[in-house]
Amino acid sequence: MKTLFFIFTFLCFPHLIFAQNSNGIIKGIIIDKETQSPVAGAIVEIINSEFKTESNESGEFIFTNLDFKNYEIKISSIGYNTLKKSDLIIYSSKPLEISFELLPSNLTTEEIEVGANYFEKNSNVNISSMNLDYEEVRRAPGAAEDIGRMLQTAPGVSIGNDQRNDLIVRGGSPSENLILIDGIEVPNINHFGSQGSSGGPIGIINLKFLQSADIYTGGFSSVFGDKLSSVVDIKFRNGSKNNFYSNVDLSMQGFGGIFEGPLTSKGSYMLSIRRSYLDLLKDAIRLSAVPNYWDMNLKLNYELNKNNYISMIGFSGIDKIEFEKRDLTDPESNPFENAFFNKESYTAGISHKYLFDKGYIQNIVSGTFSDNRLQQKDKLNEITEFKNNSKEREITIKSDLNYQLSGSFYLSTGLGYKNINSKNEIFDIQDTTATGYIIPELNVNNEINSYKLFGYVNVTNKFFKDKLSINYGVRADYFEVINNKTTISPRVGLSYKILPNTSLNAAFGVFHQTPEYVWLSTDEFNKNLNSIRADHYIAGIEHFVTPELRTTLEFYVKDYKDVPVSLDNPTFIILNGGTEYGPNLISKAISGGKGIVRGFDFSLHKKLTGDGFYGMLNYSYMKSEFTALAGGTVPSAFDQTHQLTLIAGYQVADDWLISAKFKFATGKPFTPYDIETSKSLGRGVYVMDRYNSERMPDYNRLDLRVDKKFNFKGFSIVGYVEVQNVFNKQNISEYYWDTDFERVGKIYHWSFFPVGGFSLQF
Structure with a gap:
């Protein structure tokens, strides 16, 4: 009735x-x-x-x-x-x-x-940046309302695997990315995140919290440190101080609710809780097991008085997945079997901001904790081949001063301290790699207690009525546990407006990144590792065709030094890792690797305005080479020469949007298997004189999306229907030696994948 x-x-x-x-x-x-x-x-x-x-x-x-x-x-x-x-x-x-x-x-x-234009940029940013707001991410085809997947469309970001949110920026590993949320460092914003890296299969962040996101893909200022390739700077909105509101959400990320409202007239809260439902989509997205996870996002803010503000953010993710025995009736089934991966991750931070006449001081205390439990057994499910029980904890205290010395002279400086505890129980059975090297058994159970110190100063000067803007600064980083403890990183960037809507931009900088804790845990000898160094050289032009249409062209060189390379497997360099579901691991190593990445990025970005059209076109050319201890100089694992991303959308009416995304990339390098030798030895064996010389088939994928909004009395519904990989292109992610069928097997990207979601707001 x-x-x-x-x-x-x-x-x-x-x-x-x-x-x-x-x-x-x-x-x-x-x-x-x-x-x-x-x-x-x-x-x-x-x-x-x-x-x-x-x-x-x-x-x-x-x-x-x-x-x-x-x-x-x-x-x-x-x-x-x-x-x-x-x-x-x-x-x-x-x-x-x-x-x-x-x-x-x-x-x-x-x-x-x-x-005047629609694109925001901080004064300490000269080059290699992209700014996104909430709606651009929410409606993006192919992203399924996941901020990590939208960031993968940025200029210079390579394709890793459709099943993961890895950010591979200008040839760098996913371990090289710094992620900040309201100024608080978050090691990984993904469920089932890889230890020692920033990637994972699906995001923890609830998009409804997002106000804006900036990604800097090179040449960033000395304000940011201890990472080599990129900075993701995310800002959350505040909850409502006036009324209580709720959302019920269903999307690819999960099903859950968001609640927000006033604490008092001077404060507010936002809280979200979600649970996965990917068990319903297992076959479509080629999952060999069903991931189960929960996540929680929290933000509190409170105004003490007109000069003092306090805010707090918190995240948690609880992840479980189990891989049962492989289905041998299906030769295309995923070979990963008899394993489980459970992870818990927590981040919390509190920020106090004090405003004074010409600036502000921000003090932050934050903590992160992750508990990784992973195990894999042999095909008979009897012998443990790999086990990782690791717990990592960081407590960070930092203070930043931002001061306007005059109308054209700005100072940013800060100091920080990190307390570190890393417990690692890792077992890896002795094995022979496809390159022919015997990797001895790894069996460690140790604990690292250490600390880091850091400090920076950055000065922004503007001249000639803001035509010339220069950022120059330096940062120092200290890591107590390694032998070469201190690094100094000078950086400079400049922009010159040759026309009111056209700028020439350039940046040079030295960037250092300390070894990941899990690298140090595998062998006491690894305390001799240096911080990895990358020198950035970037030059480009930025032009606003119209206030809502921005185009950029940038040329860059990224020169790597002191990269860890394995002594047990001298063809392996750590910068080729970080996309694994397990830990980003290296055994006994030295800082003997080097590499160089050269390329250019072209970008055309159109904001949605009165004409109804929006989108972006990003093209990247890149040549990435690394040199380990053996194998010579070869293309890196992430060397994809040509990459093209096209997003195009149209607002049909106030409540209707249609959009599409097309992505193309040159196939990744790989080393072919010696078929006969592999069959005779019962394991994969590479043809070593063709190491990383072959290319996988080129990647291409088309996604389509329709968005619809409904407004009722007191509540709204926002829904979307999306089809990913419309033409069901069988894109290959990697090759492996299939011991069950004695042949070269293939791991594929996502197949044809329809997905939808809705948000009920009231």
């Missing part, structure tokens, strides 16, 4: 079901990007409308009586660059609450208007 009543009401009185289309609200706060202080008196306009207002003394503004649709806002204030922001969507379920950061400027009003 209830169903019949709803249908009758829907047909006869639709105005009682659907929300009135003029009750939407936008609430905003405007702050100075450099000092984090409120900006009063800023003019706020909704583009292509008559709505206009001004921010109050607290930097706040509000628009009411708006239709439920997508808006663009323009914010201007004397002494600041004009900011334009798109993708501001109002739902009937709750007001849109958002913060805006204005960048100080020494230009005249007329000059500012000419250069």
Whole structure:
């Protein structure tokens, strides 16, 4: 009866079901990007409308009586660059609450208007950056609302495996990425994350928390350290201080709920809890076992007074997966069997921000903990071949000062301390590699107690009415447990505006990364490892064709030194690792490897504005070579010469979106097997004079997506349907020697994969 009543009401009185289309609200706060202080008196306009207002003394503004649709806002204030922001969507379920950061400027009003655009960039960033907001990630085809998968579309980021979120940036390993959330370092933002690396199969972060995300793919300032290739800087929004709201979500990442609301009039909270449901999709995404996981995201924020703010974030992931015996009736079945992988990971951090007249101080205390339990037995499920019981814990204390010395002179400096505890119980049976080297049995049970110290200073200078912007700085890092404890990393970047909408950019920097804890645990000798060094040389041009259309072209060289290479398997260099489901492991090693990556990235990025079109086109050319102790100089495991990503979308109506993504990449290098020798020895044997000389078939994949929004009285529904790998292209991820069938086996990327999701907001 209830169903019949709803249908009758829907047909006869639709105005009682659907929300009135003029009750939407936008609430905003405007702050100075450099000092984090409120900006009063800023003019706020909704583009292509008559709505206009001004921010109050607290930097706040509000628009009411708006239709439920997508808006663009323009914010201007004397002494600041004009900011334009798109993708501001109002739902009937709750007001849109958002913060805006204005960048100080020494230009005249007329000059500012000419250069105004929709793309945000910090003053300490000169080059190799991409900024994304919540809606760009949410609606991205192929990403399935996972921030990690969207970041894989950035210029210079290579394809690893469809089943993983690895960030392989300009030829670097996934272990080389720094991830920050509200300034708090998070080692891995994925379920089943690889120990000693940043990758994993599916993200822990709930996208509904996201305000914005920046990825820096090279030449980043001395503010960021202990990583070689990239920085992912994620900012969470704050929960509502006025009302309580809830979301029920179903997506590829799981099923769960989000709850937010006021703590008091000065604070708010957000909490999400999710559980996986991938057991329903096992066959479509070629899973040989069903992953089960839970995750939790938390953010709290509280205003002590107008100059002191406290916030807290927290994450947890509980993961379990078990691989049973292989199905030998299916030659294409996954060979990984008789194994389990259980992991628990936790991160929590509290931040105190103190604002003063010309800047702010931010103090952070955070902790991370991970418990990895992995075991694999032989084909008879009797003998343990590999076991890893490892626990890692870091406690970080850091303090950062950001100070505006004048209108064109900014100082950022900071100090930090990390307390480290790493317990590792690892067993790996003696084996002979496909390269012919005998790897002795590894059997360790040890504990590392140590600490790290770091400090940095970065200065930003602007000259000639902001035409020239220079960042220069240095950082020092100290790791107590290794013998060569201290590294110094100078860096410099500059941008010069040859036209109001065109800049020439360049950066040079020395980057160091300390050895991962799991590398040090495998052999006492590994304390002799140096920090890996990479020198970045980057030059490029940035041009705004229109305020919403940005294009960049960048050329780069990344020169690696002091890379760990295995003494037991001298063809193995650690920079070829990090994409494994187990730990990113190396046995007894020395810092004897080197490598060089050369290439260029071209990017065209279009924000969604009034014309309805949005998307990006990214093309990368790369040549990546590494030299270990044996095998000579060869292409790296991540050397994919040509890569192309095209995302194109169109807003058909206020509540309809259609989009597509096409991805192409040159096949990865591989070493062919000697078939006859492999058969006679009962194990895979490489043809060593052709080491990494062959190429897998080229990768290509097309994804399609449709988004639809519904606004009802008091609640909204946002849903999507997506088809990944529309043409069911059989892309090969890797080759292996299949001992069950005495042949070369293949591991594939995802096949044809339909997926959908919805969010019920109320």
